Amino acid sequence: MERPGDDNDDDRTVPLLEPTHGNKQENEDAEEEEIGSLGRRLLEENKKLWVVAGPSICARFSTFGVTVVSQAFIGHIGATELAAYAIVSTVLMRFSCGILLGMASALETLCGQSYGAKQYHMLGIYLQRSWIVLFICAILLTPIYLFTTPLLIALGQDPKISAMAGFISLWYIPVMMSYVWGFTLQMYLQAQSKNMIVTYLALLNLGLHLFLSWLLTVKFHLGLAGVLGSMVIAYWIPILGQLAFVFFGGCPQTWTGFSSAAFTDLGAIIKLSLSSGVMLCVELWYNTILVLLTGYMKNAEIALDALSICLNINGWEMMISLGFLAATGVRVANELGAGSARRAKFSIFNVVTTSFLIGCVLFVIFLICRGSLAYIFTESKAVADAVADLSPLLAFSILLNSVQPVLSGVAVGSGWQSLVAKVNVTSYYLIGIPIGAILGYVLGFEVKGIWIGMLLGTLVQTLVLLFITFRTDWDKQVEIARERLNRWYMDENGRQRNSRENP
Template sequence: MDDSIETKLIIRHKAEEDEEEGDLNKRIWEESKKIWRVSLPSMISRVCAFGTIVITQSFIGHINEIDLAGYALVQTLTVRFVNGILLGMSSATETLCGQAFGAGQEHMMGIYLQRSWIVDLITLTILLPIFIFATHIFKFVGEEESISNSGGYISLWFIPFVYNYVFTLTIQMYLQAQLKNMIIAYLSASQFVIHITLSTLFVYKLNMGIPGAMVSLLMSSWFLVIGEFIYIFGGWCPDSWKGFTVAAFKDMLPMIKFSISSGIMLCLELWYYALLVLLAGYMADAEVAIAAFSICLNLNAWEFMVSLGFLGAACVRVANELGRGDAKAVKFSIEVLFATSFAIGVLFFVLCLVFGKKLAYLFTNDVRVVETVSDLSLLLSFSVLLNSIYPILSGVAIGAGMQATVAIVNLVCFYLIGIPLGALLGYVTSLEVKGIWIGMICGVLAQTVTLIYMIWSTDWDDQVSKASERLARFYLKSNNENPDQIANEY
């Protein structure tokens, strides 16, 4: 009889374990669907959008080696500098929209979007002298005259281009917070095809050179912006877009402060790579060093666009669950995100090891540049692997509104560890460009370890309370109760 009871207990215990395992698998599946619903469109849009910049570099690289270095200097230093500021400041929109959607305050999302447009437009206009006086800036920091002149000319072409960031960055965050960013994926894929077509026509068929490459970049980038406007203003976001409103000008100071803390966080991360390119420009053969280093960085950044898809998913899922007040769901989502992203990172790591030595031929026929890129392929592979980890952690921080803390982490890890170590290894030893890259990896590794500890030790119940306080501080009445809503609704 005892044996029979014990057997029944074992069977019951096994059944309970199977039920728990089945329930866990179901939860993982449901969470994965939510993650991919945000991350896949974001990946497609970011890969395609950044791909237009990489494709432009490829076309310019087959025109002239000096112009390749000049374009690399502008794109990696100036454009990345400005993009870092705007992307960082726009992440405030991501936090606020995500938490508002989770809390059922959809009408506030359109107001947050308009506030971000105002802040970003003013910020970018203030930064325009960086493009206008690029030649003098490059010469002042010690770059070669021929590369500085080429970079200064190309920099002027980028002025109308960078204004698209004001809208594309913020709109993507606004749409993905409400799980409507598939339209961005469709538009970005179309943008990529249009860009390749126009580049081939203008550069190869019409022999327009640099102007042809840059005009195709401008046309394709603003195609995306116009498509986004049509989608929002056309009535496909009825709950979150109620038309332009003067309420967007209210509470601007808290919004600016939040945007600045967000901006500093991501700026310190993106400028880190830009400064490393600047260090490469002081090498003995600056033209080769800049071209090779920027090719590797652009390949790394292109793959990083996939990771940014998971960053967006991390932000949305964490922000949504914090807005709903569910701390346990936040922690579970982080675990699933981390496992998924790391698995994909391992795949790209292997691909870079296999094909890393042949990738440079996509951008140039210069044997010196190809050999330098080949030497960096192993380090590129490890950078790609790290790409699958720390963006998730940054996305969690953005979703929780912890940008200020991460900004301090980025400052210490990148600027007190990575850059000094890279400069030391690059100039004191014989490693040169390899040394700079090793320093970069060490800075990223330090940041990754610190963020893992920070996220692991976070009290998510406390973060739920903070999210509730933040939403209450920014909250305005809905349209039916708001007399400031103006008539021109779309």
């Protein structure tokens, strides 16, 4: 339920959170009077949005740029190396990234809502709990990287490409481990709107990776090992910088040092993390299935190379959408934690509209450019022609991606991960992939058929999430957020109290 005067940060709810009573209409009228005109509301909301979205988009562009720079250098080493890199980066890394990022999104929900409720010290405790859960998960994922070659061969992939992928995957083990700290630190910082430090480090590191890749491959002729070695360095330097920022005074309100409280309530954190993991996993693995199905086709090397380039171009646009996903999660979580259903709804409307307009512009640009961008990644005319043929589907993917991740951000901010996981499984795996397989293999449309089917699955998921979002009772969501925060609240001495106790 909403409270009059919510726009004043000093008057926001503090732990423990008490339900509000009184006339709802009076509360809404008072809040409306404070907020003012629609233009002013939009201006205020966009300031809050871009404080998180701007740095988040820049950081994701820079981080994704590390992958693209690596692919550009590897693409000029050889076609087999490029195809193997496509499988590892798109299949294996998307698999582990989906699990770790999904599980880390539980931290995004908890940190965002706790910060909105001024339970500041709880952010540091939630961060440490996520480190424990994600590190154990990363250890369990390591054998996949150790046995990549036999796994891919067992799945029917080309033996030559599988052998090269096995070599590349070993270099990706430290990259995967970096995600444990990278994902969690970014979510912890952006919940406080302190993610500019992430941007600075990521931009600096992208330039360093570009220089090191050129130095090690062109000057020192280290080939594939040179590119991959530079990539490992590129992933770890920002993490060390972020840890230094947090540990040495960058977050005095939310980081009070290591605490034994991090080892309590792990069962509840694991449960929410698993729901979050399933929600994002099935989403991020969707393109992985596209790559795997492509690998079974005739002339798989050219098809994989073309598809890899398309997915990387699509990935650039996805960095914008993921930046909005992060910002949406933070804005919705902050407002639910602060007890404002009205501002939570308004933030959703604003970010969906903004992201969709950007997607429309990019849709037109990529339709015009078509396959000309392929020559950044390859010298093969056959691969470039294949990319040009797939460009219309790429443009429609970009348009859908401008809305769908934002709706996932609403789910993260609200704590709906379990519900959205069911929607994703139904839309993607019971609708999208079966239709794609029929179009691709039975009707002979090959890669284009598979992609069309998967686009239909994404469209269904987007429409369902839109329906859920606009039919939601946001006052009830405020109460759910309050109950969750009170249930897991601990005071600064590590003592746990329930919602029936007085603060």
